Amino acid sequence: MRHLHDLHDLPASHDLPGLAARLRALPPSCGPVRLVAVDGHAGSGKSTFAARLAEAAGGAAAGPGARPGPAAGPGPAGAAQGPGPGPAHGTGSGPGPAPAPAPVLHLDDLASHEELFDWTGRLCEEVISPLSAGRSARYHPYDWNLRRFLEPRTLPAAPLVLVEGVGAGRRALRPRLAALLWMERGAEESWARGRRRDGPAQAAFWDGWTPAESRHFAADPSRPYADLLVCESGAGYTWRGALTGTIG
Known part of the structure; x- marks a missing residue:
């Protein structure tokens, strides 16, 4: 396990396609899958970063010179969000479809x-x-408006799969992770961003969420085990750390 002061001693990077390529080059951690967690406080920007990293990973799969498509933003607060499509397969000669x-x-x-x-x-x-x-997963997504689980949705066993959300780097999951990325934004700032995003209608939910999140991270912290600390920087991101393929 790397120590946080070691991460801060390393130079920052902002090459998102390069990061995606490095993640794809890690040893598989969950069967044939490289499972990469994006963790952080609620409202810290995990969904947006994960969407952009996922797009960059498609470009990385195409090799040098590939251009990833436009980044997808996060879905509406509380809405069930589906995974991206499965890995692209080559069709022989010619450029073929975008990865x-x-x-x-x-x-x-x-x-x-x-x-x-x-x-x-x-x-x-x-x-x-x-x-x-090595099989595709089928999970039942929860609908936060209907307050029930829906019909199953498929998550392919792609070479690289991202799992994002508060607690993605929890103790029980770390043995299956190829890398753990932490969004480096403080709790209070993150929660304030989340409340602004969701509006007054979700105020009561946030009132219950914030103490629950605090209790979770007090008992099962993720940040001390992060391979990379990710910060928003202008219109992009910077990060510090090293990808070793092992998480303490």
């Missing part, structure tokens, strides 16, 4: 009003177990 982004699993799809953080068993059964066997 697909890396699939993204949003942990908001596995949590619920009754189980904000108690979703480890569901994640392991519906996602980790099939991916580790």
Whole structure:
């Protein structure tokens, strides 16, 4: 495990396609899959970063000179969000279709009003177990408006799969991770951003969420185990750290 002061001693980088290529080059961590977690406080920008990294990973899969497509923003607060499409396959000669982004699993799809953080068993059964066997996962996304789980959705066992959400780097999941990325924004600032994003209608939800998140990270912190600390920088990102393929 790297120590946080070691991460800050390393030079910052901002090459998102280069980061995606490095992640794809890591040893598989969950069967044939390189499972990469994007963790951080609610409102810290995880969904947006994961979407941009997923797009960059599609370009990285195409090799040098590829240009990733436009980044996808996060879905509406509380809405069930699906993973990206599966990996693209070559068709022989010619450029062929553009490579697909890396699939993204949003942990908001596995949590619920009754189980904000108690979703480890569901994640392991519906996602980790099939991916580790090289099979596509089928999980039931939660609809935060209807307050119920929906019909199953498929997550392919692609070479690189991103899992983003609060607690993505939790203790139970780290042995299956190829890398853990932490969005480096403080809790209070992140929560304020989230409240502005979701508006007054979600104020009561945030009032319950913030103490629950604090309790989770006090008992099961992710940041000390991060391979990279990611910061927003203008219209892009910078990060510090090193990808070793092992997480303490």
